[in-house]
Amino acid sequence: QTVVTQEPSLTVSPGGTVTLTCASSAGAVTSDYYPNWFQQKPGQAPRALIYTTNNKHSWTPARFSGSLLGGKAALTLSGVQPEDEAEYYCLLYYGGAWVFGGGTKLTVL
Amino acid sequence: QVQLQQSGPGLVKPSQTLLITCAISGDSVSSNIGAWNWIRQSPSRGLEWLGRTYYRSKWYNEYAAFVKSRISINPDTSKNQFSLQVNSVTPEDTAVYYCARGVTTFDYWGQGTLVTVSS
Numbered sequence: 001q002t003v004v005t006q007e008p009s010l011t012v013s014p015g016g017t018v019t020l021t022c023a024s025s026a027g028a029v030t031s032d033y034y035p036n037w038f039q040q041k042p043g044q045a046p047r048a049l050i051y052t053t054n055n056k057h058s059w060t061p062a063r064f065s066g067s068l069l070g071g072k073a074a075l076t077l078s079g080v081q082p083e084d085e086a087e088y089y090c091l092l093y094y095g096g097a098w099v100f101g102g103g104t105k106l107t108v109l
Numbered sequence: 110q111v112q113l114q115q116s117g118p119g120l121v122k123p124s125q126t127l128l129i130t131c132a133i134s135g136d137s138v139s140s141n142i143g144a145w146n147w148i149r150q151s152p153s154r155g156l157e158w159l160g161r162t163y164y165r166s167k168w169y170n171e172y173a174a175f176v177k178s179r180i181s182i183n184p185d186t187s188k189n190q191f192s193l194q195v196n197s198v199t200p201e202d203t204a205v206y207y208c209a210r211g212v213t214t215f216d217y218w219g220q221g222t223l224v225t226v227s228s
Binding site for chain 2: 001
C-alpha cells in the first residue's frame, strides 16, 4: 500500500516563508504523479490550491506556489498571513488511483 | 459557476447499504473532459479517495483498491448527478463523504455529508 507522507505540523511567523513537503513511499515524486495541494479549515471542505505540481487555480493567492524539491512535492507560502493557518493536504496519482497525504497542520504564530 | 449538492442519510446501520447522491449544476456528468469523484474523511483514516466515474464515448469507473469490492459509483444523466453506494458498511465507514469534480485535480467539492454507521 502506497503511503504519502507530510510533516505533521509546522509553525511560521506572520510575514514569513514556509515550505511543506510531500513524499511517496514508492520513490521520488515527479510531475507524473500530478501533485495537488489543498487547504482545509475546520468545518469546511478542502479547497484546491495547486494542481499538476505548480499550477494555480484562479482563486489561489499569489503567495502560494508549488514545486518539486529533492524528490518530493513542495508547497511554499511566502509572506504568510494569519488566515493561512489551516491543515494542508497533498494528493498524488498512482495510475488509476489517488492517494492523499496525512496532512500538515500549519500554525501562524 | 459549478456547484455540487450532496444528499443522503446521516445514519446507517451496520451491514446495510450507504447511498449518497451528488447533484451537479454548472457542468454535465456526461462531459467528455470531466470526472466525478467520491472522497471521504475521518479522524482515524484521514482523507481517502474512493473512486470516480467519467464518460469518454462510454462510461468508465475506477475504484480505490481498499474498497473496490464494496462500492459502486453511478451516473444519472437524466438528473445530472452521480451517486456513491457502499455495501456492507461497518463502523469503520463512519466519515464525512465528499463529492468532487476533476480529472487531474479536484477543483469543486460538495458540502460534505456526515455518515455515521451505528445500530
